[in-house]
Amino acid sequence: MSSMVDVKRHLRTLARNTAVWHTIGPRELASVIGKLELLERDRTALRARVGSELLLLDMNTQDLVELRLTERGCSASAQVSIFSPLGARLLAARPGDLLSLGGFSGGYRLLLVRVEAPPA
Numbered sequence: 001m002s003s004m005v006d007v008k009r010h011l012r013t014l015a016r017n018t019a020v021w022h023t024i025g026p027r028e029l030a031s032v033i034g035k036l037e038l039l040e041r042d043r044t045a046l047r048a049r050v051g052s053e054l055l056l057l058d059m060n061t062q063d064l065v066e067l068r069l070t071e072r073g074c075s076a077s078a079q080v081s082i083f084s085p086l087g088a089r090l091l092a093a094r095p096g097d098l099l100s101l102g103g104f105s106g107g108y109r110l111l112l113v114r115v116e117a118p119p120a
Contacts, residue, residue, distance in 0.1 A: 024083055024084065024085055024088050028085065028088045029083075031088060032082055032083065032088050032091060035091045035092035036082075036091070038092055039091075039092055045094070046094060046095065046115055046117070047092045047093065047094055047115065048069055048090050048091055048092060048093045048094075048112065048115050049069065049091070049092070049117075049118060050069055050070065050071050050082060050091075050118065051068070051069065051070070051118025051119065052068070052069050052115050052116060052117060052118050053066065053067075053068050053115075053116040053118075054066065054067045054068070054069065054090060054112060054114065054115055054116075055112075055113040055114040056110045056111065056112055056113060057110065057111040057113050058108060058109075058110060059098070059108075059109035059110065059111055060108060060109065064113070065110075066078055067079065067080050067090070068080070069081075069082055069087055069090060069091065070082070070087075071083075085101070086101060089101065090112070093112050093115075094112065094115070095112055095113060095114055095115055096111070096112065097111075097112045098110070098111050098112075099111075099112065
C-alpha cells in the first residue's frame with residue numbers, strides 16, 4: 001500500500017509531466033472536443049476550462065493538490081494539459097464533482113473543490 005507521501009508525489013508527477021500517462025485516445029479526444037464546445041456555448045457557468053486554477057482533494061489521502069489546466073503539455077510544475085487523461089477528465093468539471101482515475105497506481109478519486117476562472 002502506498003504511503004501518503006508516495007501518493008502525493010505521484011499526483012505532483014502527473015501535474016508536472018503529463019507523459020506519465022500517454023496521450024488520450026480517440027474516444028477521450030472526442031470528449032475533449034465536446035467539452036470545449038460546451039464551454040464555448042456556456043461562458044457563465046463555473047466550470048474548469050483552459051487557464052483555470054483548480055484545487056483538488058485526493059479522496060484516498062485527503063491531500064489538497066493545486067493544478068492549472070493548459071492547452072499544451074508543459075514541464076511547468078502544477079500544470080496539466082487538457083489532452084492528457086487527467087486534464088481531459090478535469091475539463092468542464094464543476095466544484096463538487098468527483099473524478100475517478102483508474103489505471104494509475106490502482107486509481108485515484110479526486111474531488112474538485114474549487115475552480116478559479118482564468119484571467120480575462
